[in-house]
Amino acid sequence: MILVAAAIIWLVRSRQKNTVDLSLSAVLTHTFHKSGEQICRIPQLDVNAPVIVKLLNTPKPLTCNQTEKNWAFVENGRFYIADEAVRIHGSIKCNHFRFWRVSDDELASDVISDVQNGSLIEKSDYFRAECNSKDKNKWSNLFATIVPDLSAIEKAKAAKKSTAATNLDVLILVFDSLSSLMFQRKLKKAYKFLVQDLEAVVLEGYNIVGDGTPQAMIPILTAQTELELPLTRKRYKNASYLNDVYPMIWRNFSKHGYVTMYAEDSAALGTFTYRLKGFNKQPTNHYMRTFFMQAEKEIKNRMCVGSEPQHVVHYFDL
Known part of the structure; x- marks a missing residue:
């Protein structure tokens, strides 16, 4: 492996000089130090090499549900109903469908009814909030947080x-x-x-x-x-x-x-x-497979969690 790697590195350098010597002696010269000690030369590759850069493209920014922002959020281990959602829809009542790991292939769950605004989240890191508003609208979303063990x-x-x-x-x-x-x-x-x-x-x-x-x-x-x-x-x-x-x-x-x-x-x-x-x-102590076992059943576009990008929710909120 080292011999092959050294040969590739040497060939790159040789091409820069517009010469390519494929002889074994040339390869060995670039693989071993004069003292006979085996060495590894790390190639210094150009990050902005034109041959690579021309093949790159920049995807459009990820946009999640822009129609309406999430009705609820979790902060410091507590569940809150967003003020904006209340202004738009009137009073909101939510139930929590909590789920947790039984095995790598099985989940268990329960339901907590009429969860109050500001309630402490307990028992499981993961739940789905199911909410109904005074104006007869419905909203639900999955949540992942950290419940202290x-x-x-x-x-x-x-x-x-x-x-x-x-x-x-x-x-x-x-x-x-x-x-x-x-x-x-x-x-x-x-x-x-x-x-x-x-x-x-x-x-x-x-x-x-x-x-x-x-x-x-x-x-x-x-x-x-x-x-x-x-x-x-x-x-x-x-x-x-x-x-x-x-x-x-x-x-x-x-x-x-x-x-x-x-x-x-x-x-x-x-x-x-x-x-x-x-x-x-x-x-x-905390294991996200549990969340995604449920999410893969419910969410079609798993790049988003409701109106928020998944990477923002999980990399920054956790």
């Missing part, structure tokens, strides 16, 4: 912490099928903020270690490849559940006093449930 909080408080602990929150945010260069092209403000404001370390030599989302994600979360770990592919009878055999990094955080969450924006194509066996116990 008191047992997890007490466990976190009791956890033994290192004297060197920084107490920083940790967020691992993954964009699937997005290269480093494309991130720089399409998320320019985010990249600038990371590099200049936060002085982030960019791992320029990082590359995928397999073809597919699980093959990329598993090493990030476990420090091992799928082939190095016990079998978890669901089509095999002797396959194990992931939480029984995978050393997921969130276990390390739980051990050191963190409350954890795993979230991805699809249940049907879940990284650990589409081809793999999934989890027989909820893997983290």
Whole structure:
């Protein structure tokens, strides 16, 4: 692999000089240092290379339901009816259809009737609000929030912490099928903020270690490849559940006093449930698969949650 990579890098450089030497000796010269030490040269690629830029396009901005804004919202763990909705429709009464995880394939639910404005959200992170107004109109929408897990909080408080602990929150945010260069092209403000404001370390030599989302994600979360770990592919009878055999990094955080969450924006194509066996116990304190199992039944355009873009609701509100 290193030999092939070095050959490709060298060919690119050779073309810049309008010469291409395909001899093995030339390839080896660019793969090994004179001392015989094997080295890896990371290619310095042009972010704005004309051959790539000409193929790019910018999609139109996402617009959700512009007819009417959401009637209700969640703030600081409480459910509120929007003043604007009351001005337009008169008094509004809402019921909550709460749902929670039984397994990776099953949900349970209940209904709370006549939820008062400002009510504390309890029991589940996820619910659908069903509202009726004085002028006989109806509105409903799904909500995802964070209901404090008191047992997890007490466990976190009791956890033994290192004297060197920084107490920083940790967020691992993954964009699937997005290269480093494309991130720089399409998320320019985010990249600038990371590099200049936060002085982030960019791992320029990082590359995928397999073809597919699980093959990329598993090493990030476990420090091992799928082939190095016990079998978890669901089509095999002797396959194990992931939480029984995978050393997921969130276990390390739980051990050191963190409350954890795993979230991805699809249940049907879940990284650990589409081809793999999934989890027989909820893997983290908060788990967004539950929300999307219900959302995929109800919402046709899952890029929007009511009148708001999904990415705004989930990346910023949570």
